[in-house]
Amino acid sequence: MATIAAPKSGSPGTTLGTPLLARIGNTPLVRLEHLTADLPGIQLLGKAEWHNPGGSVKDRAAAAIVLEALRNEQVCPGKRLLDATSGNTGIAYAMLGAALGFPVTLCMPSNVSPERKRILRAYGAEVLWTDPAESSDGAIRKARELAADPQYFYADQYSNPSTWRAHYSGTANEILEQTGSRITHFVAGLGTTGTFMGVTRRLKEVNPKIECISMQPDSPFHGLEGLKHMATAIVPAIYDPGLADRNVEVETEAAYAMAKRLARTEGLLVGISAAAAVAASLRIAEEQSALGKEAVIVTILPDAADKYLSERFWGE
Amino acid sequence: MTIEIPTPLRVYTANQSAVAVDANTVTEAVSALLARYPEFKKHLYTPDGKLRSFVNLYLNDEDVRYLPQGEESAVQPSDTLSIIPSIAGGGLAVQAGAPSA
Structure with a gap:
């Protein structure tokens, strides 16, 4: 059987440029400052996963x-x-x-x-x-x-442990580094559940006080691409419902409204699941603010809007 | 006519994938469906009675939104109405031109 050689790293000084695999991860952590302008003490941050070479988390x-x-x-x-x-x-x-x-x-x-x-x-x-x-x-x-x-x-991404391990060893450590370990809340949508499982496991190891909140559609019939309504869907084998401190449900319409709001107030064109994650994060932000608490809330923005621009909600 | 029920909503139809209704228009067909299964209403319509923007109704292969008569389009007993969630655009009309490789 012919095999494929594992990708090589070039010799320093001779091979220039960045190979594909090395461009995956280390995404920017963007500050959503306009959304939280009236919430003193609250920082809302999103991992801009569209910076990966394939355009998504x-x-x-x-x-x-x-x-x-x-x-x-x-x-x-x-x-x-x-x-x-x-x-x-x-x-x-x-x-x-x-x-x-x-x-x-x-x-x-x-x-x-x-x-x-x-x-x-x-x-x-x-x-x-x-x-x-x-x-x-x-x-x-x-x-x-x-x-x-x-x-x-x-490959079975819904059962393959690599799906969550990539986030345990990569995404979570990036978040800890980019926030100086000041993160207080982590919010992520559930699809394969790999992002939430992997990041949460690592964050809880480092600081069990970090509150980890999973987000899913409010109904089995929804328009949140890539996300699953766990009560009615085929549940991924890697999903452990006990890991979340709490779960937040988001309506498709709330995600659409947030996508438009992010475009027009933050200058960020994000995908629908990213908008849903921000909608859930903003609810957490408002709760913390109402309690008079400070918070550093980090969420995952799985992709940008470019693959959804034909959706009619942008014009409604 | 026949109304095809998407998997997530079959919980309300005792797992039936299709439901037969008597109707002259798309509106009448949907009304008949809602009369039989009232739980469908909140999934398909906003509180002010508008079809939720991610819900697509297809009369055979045509998106009802783009038919000249919209939801008032006439239907025949042999027609099929499909309820398809718009995961992110596309749908049956796009499927016809989908790349195969």
Whole structure:
């Protein structure tokens, strides 16, 4: 079986520039100062994950999964990486497959945005479209059906421990460093749950007093791309509901309103799940302010708005 | 006509994926659905009665919002109305032109 050599780091002084994998992570921590202008003592900060080369937070987990698979020779030029995705993980796999030389097959609901479809086509990934009425759960069922075929390595981001470990070793430590360990609250949406699980485990090790709040859609029927309503969805194997100090539910309309507000008051064009995370974070900020407390609230902004600009809510 | 029910809402239809209703227009079809399953209303409509912006209704393969008569469009017994959440744009109309590789 042909294998793919693990990416090399260049010799100092001879190889210039930054390779793809080294550009994943170490994203900026942006201050949302206009949102909290009337909340003294409150700082609201967001990890700008669209600075990853594939444009989203999913580069982190996808890179961790791919590197593990390369080490174990589970992907190679003749063996396809297979997974279910609602979009951004697929883009990350497609980008990594193109750069590292392995083929990628994705199962994805057909109602992902047209922008995503064009990006995947540009990277050359194979996409199997699943019933939009079944959302990401339909894509998961399709990937499970195909997984028995030996031509595939089923990466299974919803069960793969690399999904949360990438955030445990990467994102969480970046947050601690960027806040000087002054973070008091962490807020993140639940999709694969990898971001919340990994960051929370690390933050709690360092300081158990950091309050970690998970966020999910308020209803099984929602428009928050990539997020899951845990009470009714296929629950990811890596999800531990006991880890969150509390859970906040966000309505799709509140996320849309926050996306527009962030664009027009902070000059930030964020995606819908990022807007939902900020809406949840602002509720925490207002609670803390009402209690007369100071707080450093950090959330994850999974991607930017560029893949959602065809959504009609921008014009409503 | 037939109304296809998205997976997250089948909890209200005893897991039925499709429901048959008698109707002359899309509005009548949705009204019949809501009369039979009142729990659907808060998922599909805002408190002031507007279709929630992430909810798409497709009459066969056409987005009802973009039909000349909108929700007053006439329907036939052989038609299918689908309720599709807009995860982030796209939908059945886009699916037809989806890249396959």
